[in-house]
Amino acid sequence: MKSDENFADSLYEAALVPELWTQTCEKLAAEAQADCASIFTVDTYGNHRFVTTPNVAEAYAKFAASPHAQNNTRALRALERSPFVFARDIDVLTEKEFREDQLAPLFLHPNGIEWEAGCVFQEPSGHMIAIILMHAKGRGHFTDEQLAKLNLLKPDLARAAYMASQLGFREARSMADALSMVGVPAAVIGDTGRSIAMNNQMEALSPRIRTGAGDKIVLEAPGASALLDDAIRRYKAQAVPTVQSLPIASRDGEPALILHLLPVRRAARDIFSRSMAILAVTTVGEVGPPDMRVLCGLFDLTPAEARVARGIALAQTPETVAANLGISIQTARSHLKRIMQKTGTTRQAELVLLLSGLSVPGDGGKNP
CATH class of the missing domain: 3.30.450.20 (PAS domain)
Known part of the structure; x- marks a missing residue:
């Protein structure tokens, strides 16, 4: 419980001090026992902004600048099929969608990433917010216990994101x-x-x-x-x-x-x-x-x-x-x-x- 409380404090501090978001992503990855963590927002015009652990920053930059950012099947399906709840990529994509998805071969696998879990929701302004965790190759997918842990953190994650947005x-x-x-x-x-x-x-x-x-x-x-x-x-x-x-x-x-x-x-x-x-x-x-x-x-x-x-x-x-x-x-x-x-x-x-x-x-x- 103490760990959860410390992490929540870090979230609300980052909402007030934007420079701390990168450090907060590193703490989120540690809390979730993930290899990397990222938060990205998409406005109503499709513009992407992101913050991430440094080990995947280059991959995210390439993704945000690519045409694939405007048609992110993973985020869209998560918003449709599992809104506001953490879920694995294999939970929100059909077998066909998972097989044809281009994010894995183009951006994840070349950077040693194999599995992804995340939570996607919209704030009142219409901006979409996605919180993404990833596992490296060879580690296996996120377990039900890890997803449950993330869903316990979700209310604080959402409140901190909403607070930061309103402060803007x-x-x-x-x-x-x-x-x-x-x-x-x-x-x-x-x-x-x-x-x-x-x-x-x-x-x-x-x-x-x-x-x-x-x-x-x-x-x-x-x-x-x-x-x-x-x-x-x-x-x-x-x-x-x-x-x-x-x-x-x-x-x-x-x-x-x-x-x-x-x-x-x-x-x-x-x-x-x-x-x-x-x-x-x-x-x-x-x-x-x-x-x-x-x-x-x-x-x-x-x-x-x-x-x-x-x-x-x-x-x-x-x-x-x-x-x-x-x-x-x-x-x-x-x-x-x-x-x-x-x-x-x-x-x-x-x-x-x-x-x-x-x-x-x-x-x-x-x-x-």
Whole structure:
């Protein structure tokens, strides 16, 4: 009993300190007399996160990146045929399914693993959580006594997982509120790409920035909205977005806005985190030509593109910009095309409205 109590303490500690999940998997394997233990979550988009004992970490990484992760017969059958109860793979798969299953020959056997037992359940948010134990080749399958032991641990495992998940939502609210305290409108975007927390300053920017159906963030400017959707897609795919600062031009006396999409960096072991990125908003200056450093930093413009953008912001034609910079009109137009792509604008007049006033506060636009 003392061992069970100590393990339960470790579970609830990991729910509060995500860095402890790997250590907790090692303790779970020891409690179950297994060779390895893993916990993985799958969101409603099929994205996998996992934490595991180090001896199978590489195998899990390959599995999560493979097409087989989107069609995991073992997890699906466990959810259908043995929900919330630990069971062996041979208990939830038919003989045909077990024979045709690709996980064993591709990921388990090459890593010295032969038998698997696990528990799969869904939390209220729709995320699937799986707790998996494995035996090495030559050890035989999990016994009924070992399964009974695991099912005694199951309530604490489930509560700790649910607690960690709920803390992820609370943390998102805290991040938005913290930015509110320094006057920054902000929304926290969850791992589904939808808003899970938005502070009062951000809500006050509606309808220029608002949430639509299913808490999807909607921008009034179509070009910026398309850039935001693309950036979120890239974040979900764990890739770096092409554009991470998104412009909304001034309108009806309202100042121009720049939306900054910032990734939430955390240990991969924090598999229950729900926050993927923060969308923060700053207001641009009202007068003066754009600052070169601001242009390059916000929109990832090259120095050559930034020089062209600065000329356009001063209402110069592409021909004038080319002459002033000593480049061909074709080069100036090529730069202009890329600038408009990076800023989400479709017309030169819209680009001028956006760029005017992007100067460093206190600089007066004098920085060359």
